[in-house]
Amino acid sequence: MKKKWWHDSVVYQIYPRSFQDSNNDGIGDIQGIISRLDYLKELGIDALWLSPVFESPNDDNGYDISNYQGIMAEFGTMADMDQLIAQCNARGIRLIMDLVVNHTSDEHPWFVESRQSQDNSYRDYYIWRDPVKGEAPNDLVSTFSGSAWELDQGTGQYYLHLFSKKQPDLNWENQQVRQEVWDMMNFWLEKGIGGFRMDVIDLIGKQPDLEVTGNGPKLHEYLQEMNHNTFGNYDVMTVGETWGATPEIAKLYSDPKREELSMVFQFEHIGLDEIPGKAKWDWQALDFKKLKQIFSKWQTCFNGDGWNSLFWNNHDTPRIISRWGNDSPEFRVLSGKMLATILHMQQGTPYIYQGEEIGMINTPVTEIDQLDDIESLNMYQERLEAGYSKEEILFSINKKGRDNARRPIHWNGQANGGFTEGTPWLALNPEYDTINVANALADSESLFYHYQRLIALRKEQPIVVWGEYQELLPDDEQLYVYERKLAGERWLVVANFYEQATVFQTDDYLATEIILSNYPDSALDLGNLLLRPYEAIVYKCK
Numbered sequence: 001m002k003k004k005w006w007h008d009s010v011v012y013q014i015y016p017r018s019f020q021d022s023n024n025d026g027i028g029d030i031q032g033i034i035s036r037l038d039y040l041k042e043l044g045i046d047a048l049w050l051s052p053v054f055e056s057p058n059d060d061n062g063y064d065i066s067n068y069q070g071i072m073a074e075f076g077t078m079a080d081m082d083q084l085i086a087q088c089n090a091r092g093i094r095l096i097m098d099l100v101v102n103h104t105s106d107e108h109p110w111f112v113e114s115r116q117s118q119d120n121s122y123r124d125y126y127i128w129r130d131p132v133k134g135e136a137p138n139d140l141v142s143t144f145s146g147s148a149w150e151l152d153q154g155t156g157q158y159y160l161h162l163f164s165k166k167q168p169d170l171n172w173e174n175q176q177v178r179q180e181v182w183d184m185m186n187f188w189l190e191k192g193i194g195g196f197r198m199d200v201i202d203l204i205g206k207q208p209d210l211e212v213t214g215n216g217p218k219l220h221e222y223l224q225e226m227n228h229n230t231f232g233n234y235d236v237m238t239v240g241e242t243w244g245a246t247p248e249i250a251k252l253y254s255d256p257k258r259e260e261l262s263m264v265f266q267f268e269h270i271g272l273d274e275i276p277g278k279a280k281w282d283w284q285a286l287d288f289k290k291l292k293q294i295f296s297k298w299q300t301c302f303n304g305d306g307w308n309s310l311f312w313n314n315h316d317t318p319r320i321i322s323r324w325g326n327d328s329p330e331f332r333v334l335s336g337k338m339l340a341t342i343l344h345m346q347q348g349t350p351y352i353y354q355g356e357e358i359g360m361i362n363t364p365v366t367e368i369d370q371l372d373d374i375e376s377l378n379m380y381q382e383r384l385e386a387g388y389s390k391e392e393i394l395f396s397i398n399k400k401g402r403d404n405a406r407r408p409i410h411w412n413g414q415a416n417g418g419f420t421e422g423t424p425w426l427a428l429n430p431e432y433d434t435i436n437v438a439n440a441l442a443d444s445e446s447l448f449y450h451y452q453r454l455i456a457l458r459k460e461q462p463i464v465v466w467g468e469y470q471e472l473l474p475d476d477e478q479l480y481v482y483e484r485k486l487a488g489e490r491w492l493v494v495a496n497f498y499e500q501a502t503v504f505q506t507d508d509y510l511a512t513e514i515i516l517s518n519y520p521d522s523a524l525d526l527g528n529l530l531l532r533p534y535e536a537i538v539y540k541c542k
Contacts (some may be wrong), residue, residue: 001304006195006237006262008465010344010455011096011351014316016075016505017061018408019354028408028419030084031074039141039437041091043357043448044455047237048088048094049193049197051315053081057107059166060144060374061406063098063199064105066186080090095195096237101181101191103167104204110180111168118155126168127160128152140211145378148208160208162200165375172204172222178444183352185230195236198261202242220252223260232259239309239349240264247301254306263307263349265378269294270317274398281379281396286324288497292471292480297471299346299482308348308359312339313356318404322362326499331534332359332435338495338536339451339517344454345493345538347469355409356449357495358440363407363429364398372426373402386390410436445520453516463489479531483541491515492539496531504529511539 001008030053053075062072071078080120088095106112111278112121123429129137129149136149136158142165148167151156160169169175185196201223205216223240230273231238238261240253245266253261272291275282298308312320314501321327336359342349365371366389368380383393398404403426407489410432411418417432429435440448458464465485478498484491492509496502504526511526521538523529532539 001307002238004262005094005235005236006047006349007307008458009237010350010458011049011312011349011443012040012043012045013049013051013351013353015051015354015406016407017425018419020202020411021408021422021424024422025074025189026422026425027074027450029074030056030071030080034080034084034087037087037091037093040089040093042452043064043352044452044459045352047094047096047194049134050098052098052100054100057105057166059105060162061372064103064107064164064167065100065106066107066109069187073391082191087192089192094237096195096197097188097193099185099196099201101170102197102200102293103161103163103169106166108170114168115152115155115159118157124171124174124198128155128157129160129208130157136212138209140208140213144375145382160212162203162206169206169208172206173218178222178225182226182229185226189231189234189236193231193236195231195262196238198238198240200243201240201261202244211529214242215249217223220258220260223253224258227259227261237300237349238262243267247298247306250298251302251306254302257305263309265309265311265314266298268298279379280400281383281393283396283399287479288477291324291477292474295342295346296469296471296474296482297349299471308346309351310343310348311351311353312343313353313405314351315353315405316402318400319360319362319379320356321359322404324398324497326534327361329434331499332361333447334518334534336447338497338534340451341445341516341518341536342493342539344458345464345484345491346450347465347467347484350454350458352451353405357448358437359409359447360407360410360434361429361431361435362398362404363427365394365401365403368394370427371397371401373406376401376403390509412436412438450518453524457516462486465492467491469491472506479504490528490541492541493536494529494531494539495536496534499533501533502531504531508542512542513540514538515540 015230017028019028020029021028022037052062054065055070055072056062056065110122110125114126140148142148144164148162151158160284161167199215202214205219206213207216240261242264250264253264273286274280275284321336325339380393408419408424408428413433417428440446463484463486467486472481480495482493506526511524517537
């Protein structure tokens with residue numbers, strides 16, 4: 001595989017509403033991001049994925065776009081955006097924009113025109129269907145609850161929305177729509193951005209009449225056309241959000257010979273605390289052996305014809321330390337370092353979600369009015385009507401709700417964590433006086449510096465980027481052990497995933513050096529290694 005800049009890069013995701021507020025209106029903004037770029041540079045990241053900052057009525061926090069070439073006033077201006085791109089580039093940080101083109105806002109001029117009449121010239125930009133026996137055309141459901149079809153009273157037809165009814169789906173079969181998207185993408189590429197993260201890109205090939213949403217038959221044709229008309233002409237990175245991807249499908253996206261995307265986000269590991277066949281809200285304990293099996297499958301499936309993304313967190317998922325680590329004061333940092341180690345020592349491009357590097361945790365709520373997220377709010381009402389108790393619903397939301405990830409960053413222990421001097425748009429986690437950037441930077445053994453070391457290893461050591469992966473002890477109920485091998489060099493990663501101490505024994509490896517550990521006094525002898533709670537060690541071995 002020909003080396004690209006993103007093979008040894010680490011990406012940091014910013015959710016702009018919650019990163020840093022510069023004008024004290026309680027909402028993070030572009031100037032706030034600019035003011036923190038030196039912090040990101042110190043962490044060592046190479047690229048910054050920015051969740052949407054485009055003009056939007058904010059029904060889904062910016063993922064409902066009304067103008068792709070304008071900036072939401074809450075975030076700033078296009079001049080601010082140009083400054084952010086320039087300031088990132090000056091620090092060697094590439095800016096990755098969030099591309100949301102499965103749908104627009106219902107306030108986008110295209111849709112405003114589309115709903116004027118059935119013969120409007122923009123009608124075919126969206127997916128309209130006649131009622132069937134006075135009802136919705138079929139049984140497609142929205143990710144945000146209820147039918148995916150909404151009746152437009154003015155024209156007597158239904159339009160498709162796989163998400164909110166204020167997010168009508170674009171009709172990708174219309175070549176004019178695709179050309180509009182290419183023009184918009186090139187507008188941003190010409191500004192010097194470093195690529196795109198592509199929101200629910202696996203849905204653009206949908207066939208709604210057949211109730212096919214993901215991985216439609218023309219999906220890869222559209223992506224190849226996109227590549228050839230836009231980012232394929234630039235040295236940029238592209239990553240697709242593909243909830244239904246298997247290794248076979250992921251190869252179609254990311255094999256360089258196919259000229260589609262750099263990589264995709266696959267979510268197979270993220271669904272492991274769901275009850276199979278039910279919704280994400282129906283929680284079950286993690287199957288640890290299954291987690292290892294999935295990681296190992298994705299580590300060994302490509303063989304040069306594809307590339308992995310590596311992540312624990314994003315704006316749609318709960319905080320990983322609360323989810324699969326231990327968010328108690330005693331073990332929060334240790335378990336966070338363990339989780340970081342086993343992910344960042346794998347092959348692929350790692351993504352760090354804002355606050356992950358300081359060990360931010362979930363924020364349980366006791367009342368529904370403490371939430372903002374449309375998905376959680378809709379689910380709450382739907383499940384109340386279905387007979388669930390308030391307590392059952394809040395349990396699910398506290399486990400899985402998206403607001404867990406969206407609360408503002410804790411920069412220091414001052415009021416509102418240094419995020420704003422105004423009223424935050426969403427309340428901070430109450431532990432911001434303890435869990436914050438200032439405290440992390442002041443502690444040489446903090447989680448921040450562990451992430452910094454992991455990032456540095458990826459840049460300095462080709463074995464982290466290119467080394468062959470092999471899992472050991474796949475049936476162990478507590479240990480995750482794997483090796484990386486490259487050009488005669490061998491590294492061993494040994495991690496205790498749980499709070500109970502356990503023993504690892506091997507005669508096959510002689511450790512010569514500890515590359516990294518989350519305890520200051522980890523043992524070098526692998527003959528009878530006692531692993532303490534959440535202990536994770538990277539060894540160089542003979």
